[in-house]
Amino acid sequence: MASFAAAAAPIPLYNVYRAEDAFTNAGISMAVVAYAFGTIAPLSMLGRLSNQLSSRLSAVTSLGLLLLGRLLSLNVHAVDIPLAGRLPVGVGIGFAKNEARMYMIEITADMEAIIKQAILSFVATVNEDGTPNLSPKASLTVTNGVLYFADIASPRTILNLKRNPAVEINVVDIFQRRGYRFKGRALILPPDDAESLMIANWVRETNGPEYPVDHVVKIEATSITPLLSPAHVFAQPPRDQNEIRSTYYQKYGVKPIGA
Incomplete structure (x- = not known):
């Protein structure tokens, strides 16, 4: 202002x-x-x-x-x-x-739900020679409307972000066949920062105290776009979400808990 x-x-x-x-x-x-x-x-x-x-x-x-x-x-x-x-x-x-x-960019309840359900996300950074680096992450989380992930075993990701904070994160629920692409810049938090300690404690509570958390990365999103598989776009007649989910449960040979 x-x-x-x-x-x-x-x-x-x-x-x-x-x-x-x-x-x-x-x-x-x-x-x-x-x-x-x-x-x-x-x-x-x-x-x-x-x-x-x-x-x-x-x-x-x-x-x-x-x-x-x-x-x-x-x-x-x-x-x-x-x-x-x-x-x-x-x-x-x-x-x-x-x-x-x-x-003005908002992390919605649906985005947060997809992140929790998918568990695994993929973080893309830029190597020094300009080639892409893609790193799987199971620590992507939303807290108070902000995206974070933990560096547990990703030295290349952190090295790239220190040089160039540009980042893209893709997260897709494989059964719903949809997800989101988050683009923005990454901020590597100091280890004694309150947000860093909060995420590090969450990782250890979730996975066990033996998990190292070398860094916590905060994402300042500059754009968010939905990701939809062809099952949502091209199927004729159109298929609803429940039908798509049921189909891919069968393809992966799994059943939802309690089914």
Whole structure:
């Protein structure tokens, strides 16, 4: 909110600039264009960089750019000053909008249920040479609407995330033939962090005290999309979820508990 308020603060001064410094409408328009270009940059051209920064670093970057823009605009007597000042303000707002977009992404009850039922998920990271690294995880969990997983035996995943926090997680219930794809950035929590201790304790309570938890990773999701098998999309006539589940129980040769 502070970022958006700071960005809007100089707008009422445009009429003052026209009256006292003979600014033209064209000059004011150019300042608006500079601001708009700056806003778009982090959301498009700099989107990858924005997504790789932590939330705290993105916020600091946004506020720093806003401060720079305001400092450049302290003594406005020529049109090039607001032009120079509005560009970093726009970039700062772009970073702020990217952060706001992330906080609007919600982990729903159905997503949480799929994660619990599937048990196994697959975490994709990027190796140093650009090739993909895919690591199975049985520790993916949702707590207070946030995704976490534990590093129990995944040194390559952690090494990759330290270099590049971009991550994708796929989780599919093999009997329902559906699931979700989570994309975002990973934050490796300090071992004494409260969230890290919470997840580490959950892993040990679930699996046993002998399980090592070397790291806990928190996922800041930037997009979530559903995954559906062809059984949901192409079957004619369409099949409901119960029919699909029953079919794949038979294919895997299993029965639900209590059946």
